[in-house]
Amino acid sequence: MSGFGADADRDGQAPDVLDRDLPSGEPPLYLIDASIYVFRAWHTMPADFTDADGWPTNAVAGFTRFLLDVLERERPKHIVVAFDEALDTCYRNALYPAYKANRDPAPEELKRQFAHCRAVCAALGLSVLGHPDYEADDLIGSALVRARAAGHRGIVLSADKDLSQLLHLGDEQWDYGRNQRWGVHGVKARHGVEAHQIADYLALSGDAVDNIPGVPGVGAKTAAVLLAHFGDLDSLLARVDEVPFLRLRGAAQTAARLREHRDNALLFRRLTTIACDAPVGDAAPRFHRGGADADTLGALCEHLRFGPMTRRRLYAAGGLAFAPGASPSKDEDR
Secondary structure (H helix, E strand, C coil): CCCCCCCCCCCCCCCCCCCCCCCCCCCCEEEEEHHHHHHHHHHHCCCCCECCCCCECHHHHHHHHHHHHHHHHHCCCEEEEECCCCCCCCHHHHHCCCCCCCCCCCCHHHHHHHHHHHHHHHHCCCEEECCCCCCHHHHHHHHHHHHHHCCCCEEEECCCHHHHHHCCCCCEEEECCCCEEECHHHHHHHHCCCHHHHHHHHHHHCEHHHCECCCCCCCHHHHHHHHHHHCCHHHHHHCHHHHHHCCCCCHHHHHHHHHHCHHHHHHHHHHHCCCCCCCCCCCCCCCECCCCCHHHHHHHHHHHCCCHHHHHHHHHHCCCCCCCCCCCCCCCCC
């Protein structure tokens, strides 16, 4: 799951494999994992951007640029932007208190900017999702399941490997920063396992980003070999007596560890599995892009001291007429 302090598993360099040629009667639903792009802007944009109250705006400025790029490039008719509100209140924390306990809390300067990012999305008429009990991944999965039932395929904008478990035939995942896209058939080339095995794979091998240790001694390669042979975690644990006979280095020891840590492996899978039954609001299942709120958008531009270039782009993205007003004294190209 994505979040503070992580740039979310961008290590894959495999070729993209897509299923865009599949017929579909509906346009795709774009699902944006907002936190990754907010954090990336926070770490890469100059810190001298400030709002009318003197608070930093580097993260919201960078995120807004990214969002406008997507809207201008793709012109989506159906779109969801999911934010992480469940930083320490997610149901996973109740299951496993150590979940994400390795992360430092976000500073107040960044928390304020998350609120501004949400406000920009809402002012543009985009469906914004957040929930104190569910992570952004869960909201994306839940929205995609509902939209898929209405005939939409999904395009998930995130580099987070967790989200690859959501891909079905026709869906895509898009690492926007690297401009790499892949479909369900491209997951194995990137991560070593099939899309439907991602949760089991992370339960076995662990996920350091989320502080999930996995089964001791079972790394990424071993987990991939085990899942290639047994198919899923349940079958592996049911047939663990077969593991010593596999062509696998340390197979007997691996079998012993699987027996010893069986309960933990099953617990970790509950953590790595994206919940697809989270509440996603009244915009479901199609999440139509709505109309922009001119007054709110104008007030945000003033408070965040966006320059005329960004203001013009925001108004154009919202289908609004732009009338240049008083411009800030600096940051003209923001």
